[in-house]
Amino acid sequence: MSGPSKTTYTGRTVHAEAILGRELCARLPQTKVLLVGAGGIGCELLKNVVLTGFGNITLLDLDTIDLSNLNRQFLFKKKDVKQSKALIAAQTAAPFNPNVHIHPIHGNIKEPEFDIEWFAGFDIVLNALDNLDARRHVNKMCMASNVPLVESGTAGYLGQVQPLLKDRTECFDCIPKPTPKTFPVCTIRSTPSQPIHCIVWAKSYLLGQLFGEDEDASGELDDAEKQGENAQEIATLRKEAQAFKAVRAALRSPTTTGDAARMAFQKVFNSDIRNLLSMADMWRSRAPPLPLDFDSINNGTFILREELPSQTNAVPNGPSKAKANGTKNNIASGSRGVEKLLNGANGANGSTLTAAGLKDQRSLTLGDNLALFVSSTDRLAARLQAGEDTISFDKDDDDTLDFVTAAANLRSFAYTIERKTRWEVKEMAGNIIPAIATTNAIISGLIVLQALQLLRKSYDSLKNVHLQFKPSVPLSTISMCPPNPNCGICRDVYTKVLCDPARVTLGEIVDGILGDGEGKDDGTGKREVSVYEDKRILSDPDWDDNFERTLESLNVTRGKFLTIVDEDGEWGTIAVGLGVLPPNHPVEAPPFVLPSPLPLPPRKARPSTPPSATLKRSAPDDEILEIGPSTKRAKTNDTASIDITSPSKKRRLDEDGLILMESANDKLEDDVIEID
């Protein structure tokens, strides 16, 4: 259609201006954005941020591109595999808008150089991370530097976007997060009853014992014993741990590698299980495991116990005592067949590998698992001999995934537990909920909307948005909650000291921050305080030995925080972030620059909530470690006679659910293996 038009549609920002308003749009090119994470959400988000008109973007990611990322991280192509995510994402997205400057950083956001001052240089931070630890860290840094943050996450069809701003909204840590699922050591090591127990055993224990650092497992077992786990069982596990030495040596020597897989197999699936069986007590109320045998599985004569109902496909119409998958499925055909098993059509025993399934989704027979165990052990041993020091589990590393799949399934055969396909093991061992590109796309759009509200300072319009699996109502929003008054992260008063940790002492910083003189009514002045760095206690009112030590000698350096807690709980906590001295700092001047004015912690209201409902200082799984040596505090094993510093502190720590370590040798409660 021709004819005069009132609006002239020119320029790429015209629609954005119409929607966002000229004022906000005009600010976007100068707005400094930090985007943390260039994965599933990060790639979508970078594209959105660039196309919205933001002009100054720092993109940070620690990882390199993996083949498995390509199905949803569309800024990457096959040729980019193994390259830095941040770098490639920046290169791909920069041409989307000729006016954008993207500064990629290949690094960990927790590195010390990304300190409070660095964070304070941004107008807004957008998280596109995949783990709690990094999220908490960015949250804390944003609270410390008073920079608005948009936090996000997706899990399958579900997603969430949460705008966070100090003193205005809850922070990421205001509500404690559930801790990862953990299992008692003895369940994992001797009495598994579910596939996940076998997978955790293969991934977190066996793989490490054979291919990881030469760790002494005795600490873990000492702890388990202290926790009251079965002493006889622990003694057996200790013996088992010793016997790993020979297998480790075989795996590392070219002359014995050929036999190493068999040795490893016989040790863990035969002799260790026989040892456990000798403890009759253990098997009174549970089904005893069945020792497996390498050679008879290999030649097809091994007799399995009754098949699980769900596994009858392994032996169609099988009798209650069944041969392990027939004679064809031996290692000779199996090891050649392993490639086929996972990559080709039918594997070593065609009848058991459903031809229709995708390669990773086939159920593996006992023989298949043995073949996979041998082949993956051989591949991992070859890597050690080629110079790799230690190998740990990575779901995207086929060798470790094959090993964990095979070892977990073999253990499941021994304990009559359902087996899992390689695909399922990958999901369970990698704690993976399949990522859905559309979920990431929706969440990334919502992140930008919340970021714009923060930049506009439309605080009343901020919303916590949830994407849910309800086709009729896919989105739900909740208005923002105010900060939790007991939060150990966002209720702290943050300040910053620039210093040279090699020259400044702990005492200089603490005294400097508290100011001179006696305690005053405004919260300045000397008070009875305890000082922490993360979970370590560095001093308390009765113990100031560390005051003379330099921060460096206490391993308190750039990017870390000293937390000064009022002993009587009357004043708020001060968190002192450490930065570097400016380059022009005079050499003769004291090696630190205090903030001016000094921070004034607020007077604290006594908590009205019962102690159990109050929040811990930081992580739900916090522990306190004490840095010694302390001359003032008696170190003794006799708990009855311990003088646990001041009673008020002990009470507060107990209330907070924290543990005070009484000796440097004390071990934290650690009777569990964690799935991360």
Ligand SMILES: Nc1ncnc2c1ncn2[C@@H]1O[C@H](COP(=O)(O)OP(=O)(O)OP(=O)(O)O)[C@@H](O)[C@H]1O
């Ligand atoms: N401490 C950190 N510093 C910098 N980047 C981080 C940090 N922790 C995680 N990341 C990055 O956050 C991104 C999260 O993206 P995503 O959840 O899509 O993970 P992914 O590893 O790409 O995919 P998947 O885990 O599904 O294979 C990853 O690229 C990861 O490298």
Ligand SMILES: [Zn+2]
């Ligand atoms: Zn908080």
